[in-house]
Amino acid sequence: MWMEGVMSAGWTDERVSRLKELWGTGMTAAQIADELGDVTRNAVIGKANRLGLSKPGRPRAPKPKPARNRTLxxxxxxxxxxxxxxxxxxxxxxxxxxxxxxxxxxxxxxxxxxxxxxxxxxxxxxxxxxxxxxxxxxxxxxxxxxx
Structure with a gap:
């Protein structure tokens, strides 16, 4: 069932190509969402993650190490x-x-x-x-x- 007011992003080949171009420019996900139109910031982030894109100059942060027990x-x-x-x-x-x-x-x-x-x-x-x-x-x- 489709809910009213929810944006639908049809990820066509053209939109994916445009996302890839914009993703490498240093624009934020919110700015890319505005540029693409009819898509949310979270949809842009999700699609970029599924495509394996990362921001140039921004290496992925290493996973934080779990807190160590002081007694150890x-x-x-x-x-x-x-x-x-x-x-x-x-x-x-x-x-x-x-x-x-x-x-x-x-x-x-x-x-x-x-x-x-x-x-x-x-x-x-x-x-x-x-x-x-x-x-x-x-x-x-x-x-x-x-x-």
Whole structure:
């Protein structure tokens, strides 16, 4: 549906040719629109962009770089190393079933799910953790400051 009062620019070959001539003269898009008649400044800019025209002597501005996070402007510190040694496994067997409530039994998986020997550790957990002291040291590895 066509709206009243909207200018229609029929971009004929003659009008495109005239746009190309005027575009390189240094005229503004508004001046070119007035010269061509029956066209808006935005229509001129849009057509010029689609034609790949640029103003002579006006190189396209480089895209602005995104703002940098000030915390990233600090010198890069070497990452701390992660200890590769594991603590020795607990020697004591887990308490018998029923000796501890389920929420106090270590939930560290041993083996692979679906295999016959798959089970959970079942030793008593550390306070506030889902694992026993040994598996807390395995699961929550400590970082060592670089020397």
């Amino acid at each position: 402007n600090r010198p890069i510190q070497p990452r701390p190393e992660v200890r590769d040694e594991l603590p020795p496994e607990p020697l004591a067997p887990p308490p018998p079933p029923g000796a501890l409530p389920q929420h106090r039994r270590c939930q560290f998986p041993i083996g692979h799910p679906g295999e016959d020997d798959f089970h959970f550790c079942d030793h008593e957990t550390e306070t506030g953790k889902p694992y026993c002291a040994y598996h807390c040291r395995v699961a929550y590895r400590q970082r060592v400051a670089a020397a």
